[in-house]
């Protein structure tokens with residue numbers, strides 16, 4: 001049964017209070033974005049009653065919409081603001097994309113599964129976001145034509161940072177990326193570039209879908 005929209009809004013506020021704030025996410029811009037993006041619209045209608053639960057949800061093509069807490073943590077780690085240009089690898093449902101679009105000036109998002117990209121684009125268009133650009137293809141190559149970025153957020157896990165992505169960060173920019181084997185122990189890293197120095201800090205253990213080599217899916 002379709003929950004009334006007032007209930008969904010109450011659930012969304014509870015999600016921010018109990019799953020996000022309670023676990024230490026403090027950035028008011030991040031909390032505001034999570035409070036305003038209607039997460040249920042990014043999952044199938046039969047899953048609306050689960051949309052604000054503390055877990056990922058399947059979205060088709062073997063992929064999932066990330067757990068709300070993970071979206072909040074990754075967004076906060078990026079350290080972005082209203083003037084930022086951000087590259088996202090792995091559009092998926094488009095939910096994380098919307099959260100980024102609430103916060104920053106321009107979002108560039110790359111997805112390897114065409115159906116997911118089309119669906120995310122339709123939802124974001126319907127919601128009126130005009131600061132998102134979409135690209136279909138293998139995100140390991142980034143989006144060099146629009147570089148450099150203040151932040152790069154990767155929502156699928158490669159074994160190592162794809163060559164070339166780091167070079168698309170501004171000096172002082174940040175990358176948030178899960179690294180590790182498919183289905184195994186992965187670690188979320190915050191990577192910062194300062195001149196010639198690349199500083200890689202392990203943040204927490206995570207579990208993401210693998211970054212697929214380009215051309216592997218139809």
Ligand code: SAH
Pocket residue numbers: 063064065066089090091092093094095096097110111112113116137138139140155156209210211212213214
């Ligand atoms: N933040 C998204 C997470 C989706 S899961 C959300 O909450 O909905 C990760 C996504 O990365 C999947 O949609 C998957 O298709 C995509 N992906 C996997 N390998 C990729 C690659 N090489 N390039 C771009 N996207 C990729």
